[in-house]
Amino acid sequence: MTTLEQSLDISSLGQEMPAGFTWKHYAICARGIIWREALRFIHQRERFVSALVRPLVWLFIFAAGFRSVLGLSIIPPYKTYIHYQDYITPGLMAMIQLFNGMQSSLSMIYDREMGNMRTLLVSPLPRWFLLTSKLMAGTLVSIMQVYAYLLVAWFWNVVPDSNWGYVTVLPAMLLSGFMLGALGMFISSAIKQLENFAGVMNFVIFPMFFASSALYPLWKVRMGSPWLADYCEFNPFTHAVELIRFALYQQVNWTSLAVVAGCTVIFLTGAIIAYDPSRGMLARKGG
Amino acid sequence: MQTQVSAAAALEVAHVSHSYGARKALDDVSFSVPAARFCVLLGPNGAGKSTLFALVTRLFAMRHGAISIFGHDVSSTPGEALRRLGVVFQARTLDLDLSVEQNLLYHAALHGIGAKRTRQLSRAVLERVGMAERADDKARDLSGGQMRRVEIARALLHGPRLLLLDEPTVGLDMQARTDILAYVRRLVAETGIGVLWTTHLLDEIHPADDVIVMHKGAILQQGSAAGIAAALDVPDIKSAFAKLTGSRPVDVSELV
Numbered sequence: 099m100t101t102l103e104q105s106l107d108i109s110s111l112g113q114e115m116p117a118g119f120t121w122k123h124y125a126i127c128a129r130g131i132i133w134r135e136a137l138r139f140i141h142q143r144e145r146f147v148s149a150l151v152r153p154l155v156w157l158f159i160f161a162a163g164f165r166s167v168l169g170l171s172i173i174p175p176y177k178t179y180i181h182y183q184d185y186i187t188p189g190l191m192a193m194i195q196l197f198n199g200m201q202s203s204l205s206m207i208y209d210r211e212m213g214n215m216r217t218l219l220v221s222p223l224p225r226w227f228l229l230t231s232k233l234m235a236g237t238l239v240s241i242m243q244v245y246a247y248l249l250v251a252w253f254w255n256v257v258p259d260s261n262w263g264y265v266t267v268l269p270a271m272l273l274s275g276f277m278l279g280a281l282g283m284f285i286s287s288a289i290k291q292l293e294n295f296a297g298v299m300n301f302v303i304f305p306m307f308f309a310s311s312a313l314y315p316l317w318k319v320r321m322g323s324p325w326l327a328d329y330c331e332f333n334p335f336t337h338a339v340e341l342i343r344f345a346l347y348q349q350v351n352w353t354s355l356a357v358v359a360g361c362t363v364i365f366l367t368g369a370i371i372a373y374d375p376s377r378g379m380l381a382r383k384g385g
Numbered sequence: 386m387q388t389q390v391s392a393a394a395a396l397e398v399a400h401v402s403h404s405y406g407a408r409k410a411l412d413d414v415s416f417s418v419p420a421a422r423f424c425v426l427l428g429p430n431g432a433g434k435s436t437l438f439a440l441v442t443r444l445f446a447m448r449h450g451a452i453s454i455f456g457h458d459v460s461s462t463p464g465e466a467l468r469r470l471g472v473v474f475q476a477r478t479l480d481l482d483l484s485v486e487q488n489l490l491y492h493a494a495l496h497g498i499g500a501k502r503t504r505q506l507s508r509a510v511l512e513r514v515g516m517a518e519r520a521d522d523k524a525r526d527l528s529g530g531q532m533r534r535v536e537i538a539r540a541l542l543h544g545p546r547l548l549l550l551d552e553p554t555v556g557l558d559m560q561a562r563t564d565i566l567a568y569v570r571r572l573v574a575e576t577g578i579g580v581l582w583t584t585h586l587l588d589e590i591h592p593a594d595d596v597i598v599m600h601k602g603a604i605l606q607q608g609s610a611a612g613i614a615a616a617l618d619v620p621d622i623k624s625a626f627a628k629l630t631g632s633r634p635v636d637v638s639e640l641v
Contacts, residue, residue: 127494141483221496
């Protein structure tokens with residue numbers, strides 16, 4: 099039997115370890131974090147099913163019921179009259195990412211309570227890198243969910259004006275997924291316990307989703323309540339929806355792009371500061 | 386530089402204080418763990434052991450004092466310090482949905498070790514703890530003692546020179562406790578790794594072990610277990626601990 103010294107070179111480590119980390123260490127680390135997130139997702143089949151069923155319920159029931167109620171005028175990026183299910187599809191795509199972002203923040207709180215978070219944080223690589231990798235992992239999972247939704251929607255004949263839309267929407271979803279994931283991560287750092295997550299549902303998910311352009315165009319909201327429309331335009335989720343909506347039609351909504359990119363930077367910086375041991379919330383909380 | 390690093394203690398804790406609001410959890414704590422020694426941090430629950438662990442592993446930032454691992458300061462060069470450190474936390478930290486090997490792969494990736502190398506390493510460390518044939522089993526299906534053994538194997542995977550174990554025998558039956566303690570002692574003797582083992586159970590201490598007695602966030606006494614007892618003029622570490630803390634020692638016979 100080989101001894102541990104031989105098999106691990108344990109006697110030479112410690113002193114002779116080359117200082118610093120190469121890009122290869124970083125790449126292996128990021129891949130490992132993404133791989134673990136994907137495995138977890140595969141193991142939690144209920145999570146995938148509910149992530150898929152939720153938007154489909156909206157598409158098949160809500161949209162079908164409201165298609166005649168809500169008359170839509172031609173607004174950019176659309177060049178013709180569209181069905182209501184076509185209008186809400188970008189909103190539902192963003193909704194998948196919103197839920198996914200909040201769900202991964204839930205898993206971070208769970209990880210923290212269960213101690214798994216410690217496994218991540220004792221990694222010798224810089225913490226901003228660990229958190230960004232985790233965010234990337236969550237975003238990729240959310241994009242897989244969105245494409246699964248788009249596939250079902252395609253059978254229902256809810257499709258963009260060109261198949262290129264499926265490609266051009268990808269960078270938009272990367273960015274919106276990052277923004278919503280970073281928001282979830284920031285919120286997770288401020289929540290002490292798992293039970294408090296119900297509050298996130300009421301105070302973050304619902305106001306973001308309903309006070310946005312996901313379900314109804316803002317000009318229509320403005321007819322009913324101008325201040326609510328102003329609030330909707332202020333809501334970063336609106337811009338995530340519009341970014342996706344335009345990208346699905348191979349266009350760029352520059353205002354939304356700027357807002358989503360800016361919010362991503364702000365939320366991510368907030369999350370990194372919150373998880374930084376010297377400044378963050380962790381230290382203040384104790385045990 | 387090279388000689389300075391190799392001469393440095395495995396773990397050096399210097400004048401560390403930490404408080405949660407008004408409550409002081411650690412008060413000017415200083416000690417060191419030499420390489421190739423089995424060192425026991427002894428203290429009742431609430432003595433500040435877990436806070437100390439959180440500081441060493443950078444879960445909390447140091448406010449006062451300094452901690453270094455083989456001469457690498459935890460605050461200023463965390464990467465170099467943490468890569469030389471293996472940790473077994475008191476709470477279970479295996480991912481229960483993943484297999485034993487997948488848990489090890491994930492941990493290795495976090496240290497920048499690729500899958501191919503990890504498969505070789507994990508065979509060696511799992512064999513070492515007698516868990517090689519369980520590599521493909523879900524972590525969920527393991528007993529408490531087996532999980533602990535896998536956690537120790539995982540902590541050794543990246544070849545650390547210092548191993549911290551925070552109350553690793555809590556919640557284990559007698560047989561599993563004895564096995565794990567014997568295994569870690571053998572590891573120190575055979576590989577020269579430095580170990581800091583925290584516990585509140587006095588029967589886990591050998592007379593020759595280095596012992597740091599901690600109580601209410603402060604260090605009361607340090608030295609070999611036999612030396613501490615001799616200095617206080619009592620027969621063994623049990624009586625020494627009772628005398629130092631003014632409390633009845635926690636004996637394992639009371640727990641089972």
